[in-house]
Every structure is written in C-alpha cells, then in structure tokens.
Amino acid sequence: xxxxITGTGSYIPNNIEKNEDFFGHExxxxxxxxxxxxxxxxxxxxxxxTGIAERRYVKQHLNTSDIAFxxxxxxxxxxxxxxxxxxxxxxAHNYGDxxxxxxxxxxxxxxxxxxxxxxxIENPKCVGYDVLFGCPGWNxxxxxxxxxxxxxxxxxxxxxxxxxxxxxIDKHDRDSMIYxxxxxxxxxxxxxxxxxxxxxxxxTFTLDEAHLIYFGQTYxxxxxxxxxxxKMYGRKIYEFAISNVPKAMxxxxxxxxxxxxxxxKILIHQANEKMDEAIVKxxxxxxxxxxxxxxxxxxxxxxxxxxxxxxxxxxxxxxxGKLENQRINKGDIIMFASVGAGMNINAIVYxx
Numbered sequence: 569x570x571x572x573i574t575g576t577g578s579y580i581p582n583n584i585e586k587n588e589d590f591f592g593h594e595x596x597x598x599x600x601x602x603x604x605x606x607x608x609x610x611x612x613x614x615x616x617x618t619g620i621a622e623r624r625y626v627k628q629h630l631n632t633s634d635i636a637f638x639x640x641x642x643x644x645x646x647x648x649x650x651x652x653x654x655x656x657x658x659x660a661h662n663y664g665d666x667x668x669x670x671x672x673x674x675x676x677x678x679x680x681x682x683x684x685x686x687x688x689i690e691n692p693k694c695v696g697y698d699v700l701f702g703c704p705g706w707n708x709x710x711x712x713x714x715x716x717x718x719x720x721x722x723x724x725x726x727x728x729x730x731x732x733x734x735x736x737i738d739k740h741d742r743d744s745m746i747y748x749x750x751x752x753x754x755x756x757x758x759x760x761x762x763x764x765x766x767x768x769x770x771x772t773f774t775l776d777e778a779h780l781i782y783f784g785q786t787y788x789x790x791x792x793x794x795x796x797x798x799k800m801y802g803r804k805i806y807e808f809a810i811s812n813v814p815k816a817m818x819x820x821x822x823x824x825x826x827x828x829x830x831x832x833k834i835l836i837h838q839a840n841e842k843m844d845e846a847i848v849k850x851x852x853x854x855x856x857x858x859x860x861x862x863x864x865x866x867x868x869x870x871x872x873x874x875x876x877x878x879x880x881x882x883x884x885x886x887x888x889g890k891l892e893n894q895r896i897n898k899g900d901i902i903m904f905a906s907v908g909a910g911m912n913i914n915a916i917v918y919x920x
Contacts, residue, residue: 570764571717573710573918575649575755576884577642579635580871581624585734587611587745596740600789603742614745619841623748623872625734631665632751633682636730639753639880640683643726647755655722657684657696658713659730660705660876662909663798666735671795683728702781703837703908704770705729705876706752707916710904711768713756728753729876738797740787746840747798748872752880763899763919767824769816770914773808780805781909806843809907814851817905820915828855830901831863833886833894837906838868838878847905865894879904896920 591607603610615621626635636659644651657680664675665682680696701708706729713725733747784799821828834851836844844866849859867882874881883904885891896902897920904916 569758570761571714571756572759572761572764573754573756574759575643575645575647576753576880576887577639577646578752578877578881578884579638579750580881581626581635581749583625583627584622585625586622587615587620590745593739594788595742596787598787600787610742611745614742617840617842618746619866619869620746620872621869623745624750624874626732626749628668630732631667632661632663632730632732633665633679633686635732635749635751636661636679636728636753637683637686639730639751640687640726640728643753643755644687649724649755649757651687651689652691652694654689654691654694654724654726656713656716656725657694657728658699658709658725659683659696659728660699660701660709661730662700662702662705662875663731663733663736666732668735679730702910702912703839703875703878704906704912704914706880707904707906707914708770708912710754710756710765710916711770711914714765714768717756717758724755724757726753726755729880731875731877733798733873733875736798738786738799741797741799743800743802746873748874750871750874750877750881752877752884754880754883766826766901766917766919767820768914768916769820769823770912771812771816773812773911773913777808777911780808780911806840808911809839809843810846810850813847813905813907813913814854816913817851817903817915818854820917821903824917826901826917828852828857831903832900833896833902834864835879835882835902835904836864837908838866838871838882839873839907841866841868862893865891867891875908879906
C-alpha cells in the first residue's frame with residue numbers, strides 16, 4: 569500500500585493588488601514614526617527583497633471557508649472519488665473566517681465543518697478538524713492524513729490550506745505588502761500505485777523563536793483602531809529560516825534514502841524569494857553541491873505569500889500545466905518544505 573495525492577485543486581482570487589497600489593499608503597515604523605523614504609523607494613526595495621510584484625485578494629463577500637470549499641471541490645473532481653467516502657477533512661489556516669469590515673475572527677464552527685457543510689457531505693463518519701500550524705499547516709495536514717491512513721483509521725482524506733491574510737494586515741506596516749489570499753487542496757488516499765509519501769520531518773522551535781510572528785496593534789498610534797494584525801520580525805525570521813530549514817530538509821531527505829541527485833523539484837513555501845533561494849542553496853551546500861537551475865518553482869512574484877495555501881497551490885498549478893516552464897512527471901521525486909509561525913518547520917519527500 570502506498571499513500572498518494574490523487575487529486576488537487578486551488579482557488580486563486582481574481583482581485584490583483586499591484587505594488588503601485590501601495591504608493592498612497594502611510595507606511596510607519598513600529599514606534600509610529602515616519603519612514604524617511606518615499607513610498608516609491610519603499611516599494612522598490614520591497615520588490616528587490618521579496619520578488620513580489622503583485623498579490624491576490626478575495627472579493628468582499630468571500631471568506632477563508634468559502635475559498636477552501638472552492639479548492640476542495642476541484643480536488644474531489646480531479647481525484648474522481650465519491651465525496652461521501654472521505655474519512656477526514658483537515659483544513660490548515662491561521663485566522664479563521666474574518667468577514668470584511670469586522671474586528672473578530674470566527675472559528676466556531678471550525679473551517680473544516682463549514683467546508684463539509686458546503687460540500688453537502690452527509691456521512692457523519694467524515695470527520696472535520698482544523699490545523700493551526702503557521703505557514704507549514706498544509707504540509708502538516710498531509711503528514712497527519714498519511715498517519716491516519718497508515719494506521720488503518722482512514723482510507724481517503726481531504727487536506728486543505730486556505731487563508732485570507734488581506735483581512736489581517738496593517739496598512740501602515742510595509743510588511744503588509746507580502747501577504748495575500750488563496751486556497752489549495754489535495755485528496756490523499758491509499759493506492760496500489762508506486763510512489764507516494766516516502767519520508768517526512770517536522771520541528772517546532774519555541775525557546776527564543778515562538779513570537780517571531782505574532783498578532784499586534786497597528787503602527788499608527790493616534791487612532792481608535794484596537795484591532796490586532798499579523799506582525800513579524802523579518803530579519804530574525806530570515807536568519808532563523810536559512811539556518812534551520814536546510815537542516816530539516818536534509819534530515820528528511822536522508823531518512824527517505826533518496827539521493828539528492830534524484831530530487832526533481834523542491835516546492836517550498838512562497839515566503840520571500842530571496843529567503844527561499846538562500847534556503848535551497850544552503851540545502852544543496854550541505855551535500856557540497858550547487859543549487860540546480862529550475863529546481864525551485866516560484867509563484868510569489870504574482871501571487872504573494874498566502875501562507876498555508878502557497879505549497880498546495882503551487883503543486884496544483886504545476887500538475888495542471890499552468891506554471892510556465894515547470895513540469896512534474898509521474899515517478900518524479902519532489903520535496904515539499906515550509907517554515908512559519910510557531911516557529912514550525914516541516915518537509916516531505918514525495919514520489920509522484
């Protein structure tokens with residue numbers, strides 16, 4: 569028995585927010601003081617560091633659970649399974665449904681229960697629950713589904729990563745330009761086909777790193793806005809990630825028994841183009857190799873950082889031939905890898 573992804577789907581919002589759309593924002597330092605640079609210069613530096621030129625935001629009437637449902641429908645259709653045969657629906661997110669114009673996250677019922685409701689699944693034995701694991705949440709959901717199936721507790725699982733970060737960004741924080749919305753989903757099941765999940769590795773660092781990504785108040789101090797927004801210590805995250813993620817990736821690959829030269833693609837969380845490139849370069853340096861050209865497909869330039877949705881969306885786009893100059897063929901060995909709030913890291917070695 570092998571445990572494989574048999575169907576994928578994604579939802580990429582239609583609303584495009586370009587870098588120049590931020591020229592009119594009032595960006596401030598964390599202490600509320602003015603940044604001594606024009607917005608044009610701020611945006612230009614941001615693009616050079618992150619690689620992001622545009623990002624996607626959902627329409628006002630849509631929430632995290634809605635776009636999770638859209639991606640799930642496509643994955644179920646792609647896999648050709650009967651939705652009533654699903655044993656688990658696992659949804660990774662971080663902020664629940666944050667309706668446009670509201671100040672509170674809504675997580676009751678769970679996003680997974682909402683998706684099951686929208687899918688109109690009648691089977692009560694189909695269990696839905698949420699995963700709060702930062703950006704590596706979809707990877708971790710895949711790891712959990714794999715464990716359920718290996719143990720005999722499940723045969724078919726739906727794993728979704730969905731997020732609407734546009735609802736939790738501080739318009740006075742230049743880091744807000746990083747974040748975007750999106751959803752990706754996969755059906756994972758036991759099959760007689762070759763391949764599937766070969767190895768996985770997960771770690772959580774909290775001694776000094778737990779609060780590198782956190783919820784904090786707006787940088788604009790003379791305001792009645794008491795909402796909290798996604799915040800991060802960008803430089804510390806960069807240093808943490810380039811030091812620890814390559815080691816986790818190596819640990820996973822070594823456990824798999826797969827040679828580094830047999831790895832065809834690395835689908836890494838689309839966090840920051842420069843950081844991702846540094847991570848993968850360091851990973852190959854651990855094997856005394858240079859990073860191969862084309863090994864790391866990227867979507868962040870046009871889609872931004874949609875947290876838990878970046879890896880499943882990337883995989884779905886490649887599978888469907890929608891990412892230029894990128895292909896994954898049957899039998900190829902690839903790696904999923906991610907880092908995010910917690911601070912959590914994980915990696916999966918997978919044969920298509």
